[in-house]
Amino acid sequence: MLSIKNLHVSVGDKPILKGINLEIKAGEIHAIMGPNGSGKSTLSHVLSGKGGYTVTEGSATYQGKDLLEMAPEIRAREGVFLAFQYPVEIPGVSNIYLLKAALNSIRKHNGQPEVDAMDFLTLVKDKVRLLEMDEKFLYRAVNEGFSGGEKKRNEILQMAILEPKLCIMDETDSGLDIDALKIVSEGVNSLRSPERAFVMVTHYQRLLDYIKPDFVHVLAHGQIVKSGGADLALELEEKGYSWVEDNQAAA
Amino acid sequence: MNTATASRYAAEYQTIAPVLPGQALPWLKALRAEALMAFSAHGFPSPREEEWRYTNVSGIEKKLFSPSLSLTAGDLDSEWLKSYQLEDTWSVVLVNGHFSAELSNLTDLPSTVSVMSMADALVKQPDKVEKYLGTAADQSEHSFIAFNTAWFTDGLFVHVPVKQVLNKPIQLLHIVTGSDAMATTRNIIIADEMAEAKVIETFVGIDNAYLTAAVTEVFVGSNADVTLYKMQSESDKAYHFGGSYIKQARDARFTHHNFAFGGLLARSDIHADLDHASECELNGLYLGVKRQHIDNHTRINHLKPYAISRELYKGVLDDRARGVFQGRVIVAIDAQKTDSQMNNRNLLLSDDAEVDTKPQLEIYADDVKCGHGVTVGQLDEKSIFYLQSRCVDEETARNMLTFAFANEMVDKIKIRSLHDIVLEQVLARFPQEGVNKEWL
Ligand SMILES: Nc1ncnc2c1ncn2[C@@H]1O[C@H](COP(=O)(O)OP(=O)(O)OP(=O)(O)O)[C@@H](O)[C@H]1O
Ligand SMILES: [Mg+2]
Numbered sequence: 001m002l003s004i005k006n007l008h009v010s011v012g013d014k015p016i017l018k019g020i021n022l023e024i025k026a027g028e029i030h031a032i033m034g035p036n037g038s039g040k041s042t043l044s045h046v047l048s049g050k051g052g053y054t055v056t057e058g059s060a061t062y063q064g065k066d067l068l069e070m071a072p073e074i075r076a077r078e079g080v081f082l083a084f085q086y087p088v089e090i091p092g093v094s095n096i097y098l099l100k101a102a103l104n105s106i107r108k109h110n111g112q113p114e115v116d117a118m119d120f121l122t123l124v125k126d127k128v129r130l131l132e133m134d135e136k137f138l139y140r141a142v143n144e145g146f147s148g149g150e151k152k153r154n155e156i157l158q159m160a161i162l163e164p165k166l167c168i169m170d171e172t173d174s175g176l177d178i179d180a181l182k183i184v185s186e187g188v189n190s191l192r193s194p195e196r197a198f199v200m201v202t203h204y205q206r207l208l209d210y211i212k213p214d215f216v217h218v219l220a221h222g223q224i225v226k227s228g229g230a231d232l233a234l235e236l237e238e239k240g241y242s243w244v245e246d247n248q249a250a251a
Numbered sequence: 252m253n254t255a256t257a258s259r260y261a262a263e264y265q266t267i268a269p270v271l272p273g274q275a276l277p278w279l280k281a282l283r284a285e286a287l288m289a290f291s292a293h294g295f296p297s298p299r300e301e302e303w304r305y306t307n308v309s310g311i312e313k314k315l316f317s318p319s320l321s322l323t324a325g326d327l328d329s330e331w332l333k334s335y336q337l338e339d340t341w342s343v344v345l346v347n348g349h350f351s352a353e354l355s356n357l358t359d360l361p362s363t364v365s366v367m368s369m370a371d372a373l374v375k376q377p378d379k380v381e382k383y384l385g386t387a388a389d390q391s392e393h394s395f396i397a398f399n400t401a402w403f404t405d406g407l408f409v410h411v412p413v414k415q416v417l418n419k420p421i422q423l424l425h426i427v428t429g430s431d432a433m434a435t436t437r438n439i440i441i442a443d444e445m446a447e448a449k450v451i452e453t454f455v456g457i458d459n460a461y462l463t464a465a466v467t468e469v470f471v472g473s474n475a476d477v478t479l480y481k482m483q484s485e486s487d488k489a490y491h492f493g494g495s496y497i498k499q500a501r502d503a504r505f506t507h508h509n510f511a512f513g514g515l516l517a518r519s520d521i522h523a524d525l526d527h528a529s530e531c532e533l534n535g536l537y538l539g540v541k542r543q544h545i546d547n548h549t550r551i552n553h554l555k556p557y558a559i560s561r562e563l564y565k566g567v568l569d570d571r572a573r574g575v576f577q578g579r580v581i582v583a584i585d586a587q588k589t590d591s592q593m594n595n596r597n598l599l600l601s602d603d604a605e606v607d608t609k610p611q612l613e614i615y616a617d618d619v620k621c622g623h624g625v626t627v628g629q630l631d632e633k634s635i636f637y638l639q640s641r642c643v644d645e646e647t648a649r650n651m652l653t654f655a656f657a658n659e660m661v662d663k664i665k666i667r668s669l670h671d672i673v674l675e676q677v678l679a680r681f682p683q684e685g686v687n688k689e690w691l
Contacts, residue, residue: 050636072639081640088637092655098641101651101687105642141655158641 034219079165185210286400316433369406539572
């Protein structure tokens, strides 16, 4: 589904990603861990098309197409979804309005007609229930005045409604209490399917207890320094990042 | 100052004076004569005056606008009219500065309530008019007020007696149809003790260069409640001056919603005097496109203790448009415990758009809570990317955010039919792409 080859990315003159290689197949769950400032959010942003980054080398191919060539909204319509580490507040635009706009853009992109108003409401209310949110959130401005945890939940609500193919979740678990984490994880698990892949950026094993990854990668200093199975996360929790960083320095 | 223009108007005045309403009333004749002299000495305001620093009205002086002597409703397109005239209101329609009984609707008015044209009021209730006219709008303030006093041909007169609560809004629909025409109108709104009224002023015109000079004086009695809406959608070649001058008694509540959309050059004054524990809320939205110049000038005078004022003006300026916001809050030495907040937020959509914003707090009392804030900025790139990541293309995202910024003010309108008209006006001025009205 997604093939990242030797990806180098800079902000201004400052190199941040220094040769990322990653293969993600449909149905897989990849966890990306790594110390603060190692480039995890940068990778998520570059994949979803945020401006301000320069790709100096390498490529990212998504479903056979050059992902980096596409405008951010085209990527989104093609099924790439980023759940933000810091979701943005959009005063004056209601949650439900944005959901409708987003869903209809995807449908238009796929040559389908606009969603029926009643069907849409049923779908949205279903997902609101799944994430145990209050329906009132639908009519509030996007993320405005939401608590940190509510914002994260709202990201997953959007994801559940838009049904993307590649779900990139940037620290969705940070700031969630244990109950919210369970609810969000169940929401994510309900979306798991052989056609869909997940990239989960996280600092904590806690999330991986609920959503078991197929692969764990450690990103440090702009490179993937170690990859392994779900066990790697446990090992990391025990030994800390310095263990892999030191390992790499020795090698 | 251009006194040459002033003397041209003075010469014209002799032909129109005999047909102006209230000529039989000595007090009014004297008031008009005094005003004419003041205007002749001054001409229109000059940018040298502090309150007119950012607004140059010399464009008005290049033309000689002429008043129409009588009603010339002519061939008004009824569909066009319908798009501005609200149903379920009492309405006074002024065409080129004259009352049109045919277009107005004053049926089923409670017998104790007066809603009529100013010309009518000067015949039927001259004493009441004499008591109020010119007592909220200070002639020495600037020469547009003097100009208006000398020239006004008609207007709206409203009196709501003690404890009377109007169950329908009153609409003043101000239409100008003539090329190089001038419409000078004077309005008085009186709400006695504990009365409640909602009044809507709608300024529109047919695609012409013309001059509107309207002055509205509002008197809110003690514990009374008045909401005044103003929608200014003049033709894009028109000049508009509109002043609202408000006197609030003890515990009186006044809310103003100012939608400044039209005109080549438009200036609004909103000045309110607050008494003990009065509450005053001023909301404004100005949208400028092309080469429009839109100036809003507010003044809130806290004269006595415990009054509350809240002000929020938002501006969106595109192309080469220029916006001006001058907001003054004056807290007199006696006005302890004043609670006042003034905000002005501006969105510039093009590199050539401009805004001059000048909030001023003048505080002479020592135990008060006063604040103000100003922002001038572009759309937030983070928000644009967030929307893009949710499948929305960049242009649509920009339009959505612009609309959302403006819509905060539209959403404050409590009268449904007016809300819808104002919404249409906002959507018509900015690309509708990205804002699907059906989804709102
Ligand atoms: N716009 C920018 N300008 C300058 N430096 C930047 C910019 N964006 C990111 N960086 C730098 O790039 C590095 C990687 O940042 P990034 O946000 O990708 O880290 P991260 O792995 O997501 O960290 P965290 O775990 O704290 O979220 C950091 O050193 C950061 O300061
Ligand atoms: Mg990060």
